[in-house]
Amino acid sequence: RKPISLPRLTQMRAEGEKITMLTAYDATFAAVADAAGVECILVGDSLGMVCQGLHSTVGVSLQTMAYHTESVTRGLHRAQGTAWVIADLPYGSYQESREQALRSASVLMQAGAHMVKLEGGGWTAPTVDFLVERGIPVCAHLGLTPQTVHALGGYRVQGRGDAQAAELRHHALQLQDAGASMLVLEMVPAQLSASLTQELTHCHTIGIGAGKGTAGQVLVLHDMLGVNLGKNPKFVHDFMQDAGSVKGAIEAYVQAVKNGSFPDDALHAW
Ligand code: KIV
Ligand code: NA
Secondary structure, three states: OOOOOHHHHHHHHHOOOOEEEEEOOOHHHHHHHHHOOOOEEEEOOOHHHHOOOOOOHHHOOHHHHHHHHHHHHHHHHHOOOOOEEEEEOOOOOOOOOHHHHHHHHHHHHHOOOOEEEEEOOOOHHHHHHHHHHOOOOEEEEEEOOHHHHHHHOOOOOOOOHHHHHHHHHHHHHHHHHHOOOEEEEEOOOHHHHHHHHHHOOOOEEEEEOOOOOOOEEEEOHHHHOOOOOOOOOOOOOOOOOOOOOHHHHHHHHHHHHHOOOOOOHHHOOO
16 A cells, blocks of 8 residues: 555545545554544644543644654554544644744654644635645634634634624635635534535545535544544534454444535434
């Protein structure tokens, strides 16, 4: 198997094949997800909740992200995995300036990431442009952006209503123009993410709680395995229930995304 690359993801999309993404935070689970056929592994700052027991992603440091990114990429290397690895730039590591963002992104790239992800629209476009110009692939993240949960007033659906939808669309187009080659859409109306996916021909949309009309899907690994400290968000399916093993559950997720049965329309009421 050839390593997953951006051209390969573009080719998948052109052929109508859904892109699968899952979070992983350590060597073993990264290797299992890879072996189960997941194309993209996200070292998400959700590790703050999943691994560190924090209440939000706000407390995750750049050093912690680098530590987990190294673990994931070592695991993939040992297992001869092929997944494309995306690492989250944590809160406070990119907001100050484009230069700060580049320094932080370099730490994650040197830890083995192939791409970095950052949250927000508008003010982030020049930062994305700065990183992409310097050879760092960037995944953007709009809709519910957990690093700004306190400003958003909670973990709630975003992009509702004409004004919010128009702003989100404007930000998405700006991010594509700035060179973002992927865009996570979290908890946005299914219709909005589907129409954005049609418009963003050079930027692959990856949905979470955003309906089935995106180019790909992402879930938090522990959520889809049914092991987490809180209540699962409404859009998550527990793939472990009908699977005999972790690898089987991840294979079922990959298959369900590819054949369009996940996400089910009933999994998002917005
Ligand atoms: O940190 C994370 O796991 C994420 C995904 C939920 C998209 O950003
Ligand atoms: Na994240």
